[in-house]
Every structure is written in structure tokens, then in C-alpha cells.
Amino acid sequence: MEVKNLLSKPVWQMTGEEFIFLNRHALQENKVRTVQSAADKDKKYVYGIGGIARLFGCSIPTANRIKKSGRIDRAITQIGRKIIVDADMALELAGRKSGGRG
Known part of the structure; x- marks a missing residue:
């Protein structure tokens, strides 16, 4: 049918x-x-360079350098000027999130 x-x-x-x-x-x-x-629902996102700066606790210029470095590219979706970042993945890629190690 x-x-x-x-x-x-x-x-x-x-x-x-x-x-x-x-x-x-x-x-x-x-x-x-x-x-x-x-x-x-389990995913947390941040938006824009300002979101990256808040996520990593750094300045806007440093957030720009982090984005341009390519280390968190897999966590970033960019459509035109809009930047969407998977927060958990970005922290993991940058080495800031512990992977369950005590």
C-alpha cells in the first residue's frame, strides 16, 4: 500500500x-x-564567536584564533555567517573535557 x-x-x-x-x-x-x-536534547550548542569565547572562558580574539586553528572544526557548523558549535564536542576536541578519567 x-x-x-x-x-x-x-x-x-x-x-x-x-x-x-x-x-x-x-x-x-x-x-x-x-x-x-x-x-x-542531549546536545548543547553555543552560537558565534561570542559563544566560543564563553565556552572556553577566553576573549573574543582568542576564540577567533581557536576557531581558525582548525582544532574544533568537526564541532562547528557554519552556514554563511552563522556559526553553530556543539559545545561538548568542541571541549573534547580542544582537550578541555575529561573523558571519564578520574
């Missing part, structure tokens, strides 16, 4: 089988979204 076709079909015209199929599909899709959003 094609989900796209069923979505455009009025409920009163569906067979029981079609309705149950559509319901199961919606539940399955919802589970995937829940898992993805749970993973995203």
Missing part, C-alpha cells in the same frame, strides 16, 4: 486494513522522531 495515496483518501472510504496500516505507519514514524529528538 502507498502511504501517500492513503493520506489523500477520506477515512470513511478506507477499508479497515488500510486504516490500520496508516495508523501503524504513523506510530512507527513517531517512534523515529522521538528517538531523534531525544538525541538532540
